[in-house]
Amino acid sequence: MPALSSQPPKRQILEHFAGIARVLGHAHRLEIIEQLAQGERAVEGIATRLGQSVANTSQHLQLMRRAGLLSARRDGKRVLYRLAGTDVIDVVSALRRLGEAHLAEVRAVMEGYFHSKDDMEPVRRDELAARLGAGDVTLLDLRPEDEFIAGHLPGALNIPLDQLEVRLAELPENREIVAYCRGPYCVLSFEAVAVLRARGIGARRLEDGFPEWCAASLPVEHGMSTP
């Protein structure tokens, strides 16, 4: 809670933005956001996933709620938290990009974690466009269905992120999966790649998203998916 003293208004506003950044400045809270990006969760569920006490998790959740990152609703005995909006995801994914780009230590950890460096590198737009013709790539669109219908990459399969775990069977085997979403700052494709990798399914993400693909005058399809 930043102090609202009699400072110039610009400074006051920056103080608020800095307050939000401080709220994001804790690994547990970033992990909570990652959880909630996939849907509503109760306090205890989050706490066990984090391996932290319920009281501690509750305080983190409330801090984020006060900062406007989360909202909560009561369902019987439980209090279900969810992200206040997609712009929370936007900040976290921009943060992730920045961290990946500039922090050498992160790259080192990642290269130790994933088998090869290529696995983690995003697919470039031109590379993808060239490989689409060959037909050995499955495109996975993680946006909500209405956005998908309004326009998507040719031949893409639409599975919104929150349904990914239950619809894994729809993914063809033995084809490389390239995930994409709203744009380079959207975290949906990051999350999807993480989910797929956790199940041993090879997947990479597109460097940017649908708007940029469009802007590059590459082919676009409209309407429902026809599998």
Place this chain on the structure above:
Amino acid sequence: MPALSSQPPKRQILEHFAGIARVLGHAHRLEIIEQLAQGERAVEGIATRLGQSVANTSQHLQLMRRAGLLSARRDGKRVLYRLAGTDVIDVVSALRRLGEAHLAEVRAVMEGYFHSKDDMEPVRRDELAARLGAGDVTLLDLRPEDEFIAGHLPGALNIPLDQLEVRLAELPENREIVAYCRGPYCVLSFEAVAVLRARGIGARRLEDGFPEWCAASLPVEHGMSTP
């Protein structure tokens, strides 16, 4: 400098991202980034603009440099700092959007600062498309010249942000100015509106940027500007 203990790799990575967020979690540092978004600056110049001591500013700068947000070069006696990359701007502008959207207090301060609420609200894409025909709007493209040449909104004037202050005379008077840049998460248009307002020039920014305009199948021009 987050601890790199023997934690699961995912936790280690989140720890690093959180560290970056903490570095952003201070109003002075956000203000430094705002300064450096306009170009290289020496330590003392930044310090005087912030109204802080040189020693203190130097420490903030070094903290940001260690976090990978800034880089520095020596020029004679002075050390010139600059942003390490545009992704720093991306995070700050995503943060800004989040703060503006969710923090009621920020809105209150803004409404007290600017004359009317409308002044601060971005121009929606469809609204702009409709008004382009009438010809009472000057479009201002703040991206670097090469990006402008590759494609821009019809009739737009290209003044990269770092040249804005010296090229103010090129702006026509008595027309509303709408600034745009790379996308909704790019801070260039935010900065431009701030610069213009500080000189009493009415300006608003486009809700999103060039890729989204393209994605919406709206008209696009290529090549140099022809004033």
Place this chain on the structure above:
DNA sequence: TCATCATTCAATAATTCAATTGAATGAATG
């Protein structure tokens, strides 16, 4: 109503962070 369960609050101790002060580099100029 009472007991139960999930969540929240309040108080504490350990850690981390911010700004100040004064001294120490390190390049440029006479």
Place this chain on the structure above:
DNA sequence: CATTCATTCAATTGAATTATTGAATGATGA
């Protein structure tokens, strides 16, 4: 070579955060 000036370092103080503990809400169901 010594001086000057911009920047950095080191040490201190005061403030803010984090995780823990145990008690207090507040809704549910017997």
